[in-house]
Amino acid sequence: MIHRNGSASKACHNCRQNRRKCDRSVPTCNKCHSTRQECLGYGKLLQWTNSVATRGKMMGKNFSAAGTSQSIGGPGFIKISKQSQAFLSSTLRSSWCLQPSDPPFSDLSKTSRFYLSYYDSQVCKDLVLQDVHEHNPFRDLLSLTGDYLVLREIIIANSALHFANVTKKGTLKCNIGSASPSEAYKDALVAKQQALRLLSDALSSGDFRNSAIILASMMLFIKFELLDSGRNGWRFHTEGARQLMVYLRDNGKPDLPALYNLKHILISNCTIYDILGTTLTASALTRSSDIALLNIASKDIDEDMANGCLSCPPLLLQVIRDVSRFSQSTSESNMIENNAIQLLSVVDAFNPYAWASSLQKISTSFDLDKRAHIGCAYKEAVKIYIIRATSAANSPAIHSDSLEDLVSEIILHLTPVPPEDSFFKATCWPSFMAGAETNDPAQRKWVLSRLETGLNTLPWGFLSSAVDLLPLVWDYKSQYEPGPDWLIHLKLSDNDWLIA
Structure with missing residues (x-):
């Protein structure tokens, strides 16, 4: 909130020139501040007139006006050609x-x-x-x-x-x-x-009538962190969004009709980031994640959800959430193992083709095969996650699926979705899981090349971080395995990675 300190008797120069209502606050106008302009104030304005000098050594000479630059206010480092x-x-x-x-x-x-x-x-x-x-x-x-x-x-x-x-x-x-x-x-x-600063002001004011706007801003802060590196900063915003989702649940639909249809996609994006963020970090989910996920799973999948770039099937998201929660609990090892076996059976029963078919009636194009391949890749990647996240409690019986076979299946289903395809952006997490898990040099090279090529069409920092992180995982595996596995090592590291 910007507070006024008295008021001027007339509008500032900018507001008069642009024919807008000035708030007349001093020393500068808040309207100019909000539009990222330098307020020219209320007094007399000195302007360059390109006149001829009438006295002194420069008498009789005139001067060209300085080259005009872009308007002041807002980010201004770029020279616009x-x-x-x-x-x-x-x-x-x-x-x-x-x-x-x-x-x-x-x-x-x-x-x-x-x-x-x-x-x-x-x-x-x-x-x-x-x-x-x-x-x-x-x-x-x-x-x-x-x-x-x-x-x-x-x-x-x-x-x-x-x-x-x-x-x-x-x-x-x-x-x-x-x-x-x-x-x-x-x-x-x-x-x-x-x-x-503006978000802090909005939260401090306690006025959440436009809470969907705040949620949209938080979601874009998460996007910013993914554009930057996908490391650490995103957690603050997912936690804030998680708390706001509880508020949205308790206070019904947003007051803006224009945002009502956006609410679902905002909540689903924030929730997916919240859940996928736990796969490579030690952060714990709270009950509010259940609230948002229930919204995704129970609501009829609409046009926005079908076109979301975070195209992880909701059922598999629920499995990831459950694994992230109980794998960090203090339960007995046999209880953790039983939970892992139960969730593996849930994943085995998931039908990616039925899921992909359900989206066709609302998709903007016929993309059944691509969506089915993506669903299959997520299915096998989630199995790897279950096995690795609960490895400390696992007996050999839980490895009914060979981890290398799971990697091969992921690569098989990712191949029809190349980096230049618009659906590539939905495959980053399973690509990373396959690359981190495999010990095969050819498969490692394939995954690394896929992610590096993807940077040409998807120039996001989290993808660059994934490219840098995979060789570190491989170095760790060559030095310490068999031992604490690579996923536990990442979860206990000093960095919170989000690869989505």
Whole structure:
């Protein structure tokens, strides 16, 4: 909350020029602050007139005005080239929710508008399996950025970081800027800090009437951490989202009709991150995870869920949740082993083809085979997770499936979904589980090549971390196995990894 300190007798220069209502707070206008502009104040404004000097040594001479730069306010490290402005204009015109003439966006700097446009055209397609313009809930969030600054800032942060990753890899397909990755990264950090401050203000105010907006912001903070490295920072946001989901359960639907249809996809995304995050960390799930997961499992799967990039079948998510919980309990070894055997039978009974078929009536394309392969890959990867997470309590009887056979099955089902396929983004977790588990040099090379190639189309930091982490896992296995297995080693390490 920004507090006023007295008020001016007239509107500030920016508000007068843009014909908007000024709040007249001093020393600077909050309206300018909220739109990321430098307030020019209320007094006389000195302006360069390019006049001829009338006295002194420079008498009779005039001076060209300094080159105009992009408008002040917001991330401003990127120099917007003419080609970039053309790209910006075309993409702004193509988006129904982001028109440069609209009041919420007309006051933004060119750089901020560039990042919003880049989010629209580039980032949004990474957040769903198939980017169908009318069916991408993450693009719908853009229409709310004029009213909710925390959303605007965290979207700009994600966009700038994505842009930094892409320019660093040199994989950008179009000429949209002349910035270095470090400059875009600075923009990302500036916007993230602004968003953190605004989120803190919203939480401190105790006003949760627009709690779905806060949830959307938290979800985008998780996305930011995945874009960065997928290490450590995401946990704070999943824990906050978990608490907010309890509030949403207790207080019914959000008050904004535009967000009612988004609520399910927001909750499902946060919950999946919460659960997958426990697979490589020692963090414990709470009962509120059951609440959100119940929402995923019981609600009729809708269009947004079918197009979510985190395409892990809900039944298998429940198994991961249960394994993560009881594997960290203080129960007797035989009880843990019995639970593991029971859950393995649940996974064995799961039918990926029936699951994939159930999505076809609401999918935007016929993709039965790809979804079935992804479901099969998750099925075998979850078996590996059950066996490894409970290894301390396992007897040889629990290894009815050979771990190497499970890896081979995963690779068999991942092969029809290559890195250049839009469905690749749904295969990162099973890819990592297969790569970490296998001892076969050819399979290790295949998984590593798959993830490295995937970085060209999915320039996310968590994928880069997975590429760096696999050789460390292999080194550990060569030194210490048989002994504490690789999964327990990762869970007890100093880092909390999220590979999703």
